[in-house]
Amino acid sequence: MNLSTLSIKRPVLAIVMNVTLVLFGIIGYTYLGIREFPSIDxxxxxxxxxxxxxxxxxxxxxxxxxxxxxxxxxxxxxxxxxxxxxxxxxxxxxxxxxxxxxxxxxxxxxxxxxxxxxxxxxxxxxxxxxxxDADAQRILSMTVQSDNKNILELSDYAENVIAQRIETIPGVSSVQIWGQRRYAMRLWIDPLKLSSYGLTVSDVQDALLAQNVELPSGKLTGNNTELTVKTIGNLSTEEQFNNIIIMADNDKLVRLSDIGQASLEGENMETKMSDSGQPMVATAVIPQPGTNYLEIADAFYEEYENLKKDLPEGFKLNIVIDDTVFVRRAVTEVAETLLISVILVILVIFVFFRNWSMAMRPLIDIPVSLIATFFVMWLFGYSINVLTLLAIVLATGLVVDDGIVVTENIYKKVEEGMSPIEAAIKGSNEIFFAVISISITLAAVFLPVIFLEGFVGRLFREFGVVLGAAVLISAFVSLSLTPMLNAYLIKPGKQKQTKFYHVTEKYFLQMNKSYAESLRVFMKRKWLSFPILAGCIALIAVFYILLPKETAPYDDRSFIRLSVNAPEGSSYEYMDRLMTDITELINDSVPEKKVSLVLTSPGFGSSSVNSGRAN
Known part of the structure; x- marks a missing residue:
């Protein structure tokens, strides 16, 4: 007793097996990340x-x-x-x-x-x-700017409020802050005054380390109470730093204010970010590996609206970069293509069977095969991306092939007078190994992609595995669920034909007659197969040479990035003026631009001041 016969005689078992596949597929889908392309870096x-x-x-x-x-x-x-x-x-x-x-x-x-x-x-x-890794790239960016606040205040708000709230979003790995200037106490030393007291910078450093420290101070114990002693030694204001004693010589005290001054400024003053000339700070969202980009984006926009409600007076927020738009668009377009392909499959089946009940049968077979594929994707650690969805779209036509072959053979035997159950058993047994061989052959075409090395091999590995898995799962569905459904859903006896059947039957008979005649003529001239085969191979070679070659088609995202490096030794002020000139050039040359972000010495990988970036 093979799988088909077992499923027909035990319909509940067949339903349970296929429902289990669907449940595993749904569970796997909930754990899959969504991104544009596979992780190939x-x-x-x-x-x-x-x-x-x-x-x-x-x-x-x-x-x-x-x-x-x-x-x-x-x-x-x-x-x-x-x-x-x-x-x-x-x-x-x-x-x-x-x-x-x-x-x-x-x-x-x-x-x-x-x-x-x-x-x-x-x-x-x-x-x-x-x-x-491939996921350590920003997918969203939000700027904060103000007409009456300086960069230090903007940076502080971005780091302590915005970044912390964004990091609570599930799936967010970290939040980068571009153009940030943290608060820092700068000690400006006058070298002439320093030397007049016979001091060096090391003396100032030693005094700072000795007097700007908070040490354990023990505790005070009484008969009935115990108190912890806390020594407040950390300095926090300009006045406190200015009063640091650098040298004590008899009655003479030399303080920091005698040789210089303390000033609360930025930790790094040689960095700047602006939008059309207005200073700002930007926060960039870095996702965790394997997460759902679209869910992160939805939560990010929700948090963005909440932040706008809580903004202090004078602050403004704007979303300037959203790469998830392209992911969402690509996934949506592929999903629409999948729906269209299912509809076309149903229409094609109806045209040839001319029976709506037979044409709608794939609405059961296709979802089971495709949904179960998500579980395989989860097992291999794959994600939902353009290539895996493309594999599912292509699999739509392939997974229905086995079901059509099984259904057609059963349907033909019912028309010959067999009972549906007998026709299902005999019809499925006749082509049982044919269906298996077809599925294994198709899978053997795509699965070897996993052995490809290099960039292209990594890129199409998920495509090949998903397509091969869908085909193999469809073979199981076609040999279990499909015969069972035909056995219990096809009405016994000769099938009542529709008006559409009678109108089109003559064309199908003529098609069969023409095919039989052309096959008879061709079999008398078997030698023609070799020139035809050679001609096809030659055309393949010609088109392979003539067609342009690229890994992926160009995608216009209306986004331009300029990386600028000035000559070695250029100052920050020079670089700032240069980036300002570039900004004006962009504004004049591209009036239709939506956002212009300019970073001077952004610190992407180095601390040099002769670098900049314009987006």
Whole structure:
């Protein structure tokens, strides 16, 4: 007793098996992330080191080169690049596609730990090793600006209010802040006054470390009470810093105010972000790997409306970047195509069967096969993207093939006078192995894609697996659910034909007659098959050479990014003027622009002041 016979004799079992497939598919779907394309980026690890006050040559020779020498011995490195600028070293390591991200990060950490002993002892901190993947890209960005607040106040609000509320959104990994200037106390020292007292900058630094500290102070214990002593030693105001005692010589005290002054300013004054010339700060949302971008976007917009209600007077919020629009549009278009393909399949079946009950049968077979595919996607850690949805669209026509073959054979035997159950058993048994062989053959065409190496192989791996899984699942559905439905839903006896059947029957008879005649003529000239085959192969080769080749078609997103690097040694003021000129040029040349974001020395990967970016 094969699967088809078992399903016909045990219809409840057949229904339970297929409902189980649907349930597993629905469960898998709820855990799938939604993104535009599969995750295909290679593992990337970065090493960043800061050494305040050191110039680029010292950074290169004492930090970057020792680290590069240690890291170069790691297996699987595809590309290694580094940047040494004033006070900062940055090394980016890109690994081969088959290298696991966690393994790559651990290898880099081990090598960096071994190389630390050869680095300067007075580094600001140990080298920071961080990993990144395809999901570590911003998908949404919101700006905050004000007509009466400075950048420090905007940065503080963005970091302590906006970023913290956005980070509570499920699926958000982190929130970057562009153009940020944190509050910091700057100590401006007059070198002439400093030398007149016989002091050095080290003396100021030692005094600051000694007097700006909060230490444990113990406790006071009495007969009935116990009190904890807290010494408030951290300085917070300009006045407190100005009163720091740098030197005490007999009755003479030298305070910071005698040799300079303390000023509450920005931690980094050499960074700026603006929109059409107006200073601002932007927050960028970084999603967690494998999350649903669309759910994050929906929650982000909801939080955006809540933030607007709670904004302090004078603040303005704007959403300037939303890459999920393209993801939503792509997914929606593919979903619409899927619906159209299902409708076309039903219409084609109706045209040939000329029976609506037979034509509507795929509405049961197709959803079971396609929904169950989501469970396979979840098992392999895939996501819902353009390529996996494209595979499901193509599978719509393939999964219905097996069902049509089974249904047609059963339907023909019912018309010959068999009972529906007998026709279902005999008809499905006749083509049982044919259906299996068809499905395995189709799956064998697509599944080998998983063995492709390189960028293209990673790109189409999900496509091949999803399509192959859908075809194999459809074989199970066609050999279990389809025979059972035909056995109990087809009416016994000769089927009543519709008016459409009688009108079109003569055309189908003529089609069969023409096919039989053309086949008879061709079989008398079998040698023609070889020239025809050779001609087809030649045409394939010609079109392959003539057609342009690219990994993916160009997609116009109405977005332009300019990365600007001024000559080495250019000041921040020069770079700021240059970016202002570029902004004016953009405004004059592209009047239809919606948003113009300009960042001067944004700090994307380095701390150089001779860089900028315009979006």
């Amino acid at each position: 290679p593992a990337q690890v970065s090493v960043r080191t800061t050494y305040s006050g050191a110039n680029a040559d010292i950074i290169e020779s004492q930090i970057t080169e020792p680290l590069e020498k240690a890291i170069n011995s790691i297996d699987g490195i595809r590309n290694l690049s580094s940047s040494s600028v004033q006070g900062s070293s940055s090394i980016n390591i890109e690994f081969n596609l088959d290298k696991d991200l966690e393994e790559a990060a651990n290898d880099v950490r081990d090598k960096v730990s071994q190389a630390i002993r050869s680095l300067p002892d007075d580094l600001d901190s140990s080298p920071v090793v961080s990993k990144s």
